[in-house]
Amino acid sequence: MTYSDVTIVVDERDDLFYTRAALQAHRPEEGRITVQPTPASGSPAALAHDMLYALGKRLAPGPHSPDVWLDAVNTAWLAAAAWGIATGVRHVVVPRAHLLTIRRIDQLLAWREMTGAQLTLLWQKSPRGLPPALARVERCISGQDQFEALLAEPGPMPARPPFPPAPPMAGPAAVAAGQSPARQPRETRAASLRPGQRAHHCTSAMATAQLVQTAPAVEIASEEAAALAALAHPLIAGALSVLAFTRAGLGSLRFTRDLDITGDVCAIKLHGVGHRSCPLHAVPVWARPLLAGARAHHRLTPHPPRDSVFAPVMVAEARHLRAHAGRLPRLDLSLPAGTLVP
Template sequence: MALAYSDVTIVVDERDDLFYTRAALRAHRPEEGHITVQPTPASRSPAALAHDMLYALGKRLAPGPNTPDVWLDSVNTAWLAAAAWGAATGVRHVVVPRTHLLTIRRIDQLLVWREVTGVQLTLLWQKAPRWLPPALARVEHRISSREEFEALLAEPGPIPARPSFPPAPPTMTRPAVVAVGPGQSATRQPWGTRSASTRPGRRARPCSGAMATAQLVQAIPAIEIASEDAAVLAACAHPLIAGALSVLAFTQASLGSLRCTRDLDITGDVSTIKIHGFGHRHCPLYAVPAWARPLLAGARAHHRLTPHPLGESVFAPVLLAEARHLRAHAARLPRLGLSLPAGVLVP
């Protein structure tokens, strides 16, 4: 028997029929927006279920007693990371077996996460329905057969909620010639890709975003990295860590440039990113390699899910207060040469 409320469906499997568990595990198809989260109710961490969600999304917390992912022990931080990855990867349907073993607090966390992400949520309650907590008992629609359960798992699910962000203000696009070094060709860049004036007493012209810049200049090809290193970056649990390190890896840009990276510096399709130089005198555009696009999408989704002033840096939280976590993750990728620059994040 199954009960549905809004986009939440509760499958009551009082006899603990192995069929339902097997069907739920087969429904794990991340590439299609379907994931199955297997909870670890024995864990005492308040963020344990969020960690299980991250694991189902293909993310791995760094191991060890002094793990750089210790900040993900915070409930809000961990669930925000899971929401960002869910939005970035287009998750539409989440199935959670053995929900009856979860505490009421963790069930509430899961329901709040569903409200944020807008996904369809199916919970397997493998216990008598009289033990359903109040949050799950307000259900009207019922599904009573295996066939209907399989049909539910086969549905594509709703279009997931997407974080919104105010559109970038219009920018000037009058071209300007930028000085180039030996062996490089002159590139015409729009006003806004560099400072209008660096003389004392005059404010720099606002720097245009990636979309406006891409209309006038060609993106610089990304630096190639080994597939093993790309896989390590892709498994980083926190979206800002994964996004920041990926940008450093394929651009070899300075950390100061990352401090200025705004939401509008990443194009809508996450194919290009704009990097800012000191005083915006030279702000090149880089092509984003395919492996890094989901990571930058996760960083941008994380930024959009939290309140920020327009124009604030996407990576500000990891470049300042939590810089030690970025340093620790960078040290895990010695071949990329990120350990040294990450070590001077804090002024």
């Protein structure tokens, strides 16, 4: 097998130019990140943690950290892949790749397969030591001009766009977006009454958005939004963000499905007991990448669209969700998260 979206940059003399250029290329807002491997770390998930750090995520410190479950290799790499997809990463540059073990190189290649991003590895020693997996790479360069040209490339489009185009809206959702609403049947128009109104038959969020206005998001301080955005696990970040901007009970989140999040991640539908009240909530801009990360994590597992997105952190890993809620006292999320069974 060859890897057409993997490039080896040979820097046999370990020229400072290449390292400096790689670090300067770190521009997440443009879809390009530079991942710096932690030197001499024996943790099996160390490289995945380095990837999460480059993506702007911060693991909680301490021996009893609520992020201890991210010490598992597969869990950490799945989180890194979900965030890569959600944030639209197109190009990843890894300096000093010659220090990585074969196992970690294989992990990087597997991450690239999951996300569809371009991968550039700086091999800063003789190319004679390239492992078999990298010897099959089609693209190998060794000049400064070539490296600069590579960094100037926009990179491939993400294999899974984080915010796919949403179908045309009608009704209140279209009016809120500044569109002209399409003509609706009488029974449909009668359903369009007030923000957060329940939709019949518990349809998808997109179908509900054709009939019902979204309930406005609760505003939170920018510092709290930044703290939520820095959470390393996509499901925890997504779940706590929903609790923060809806102030809904935790039970409403328990049954949230993939199809309860609109394609553009602008609205989310929650569920009441017996589906007697299933309101549609607007998703604030700051929370959309977090919900996109949760949805990407759900789809990578994979699960059917009707499965609960947040189920893994509602039961099996409830203690981690509760612990993170406790670390955000200004949002006052400890009470709803505290109802979980550890």
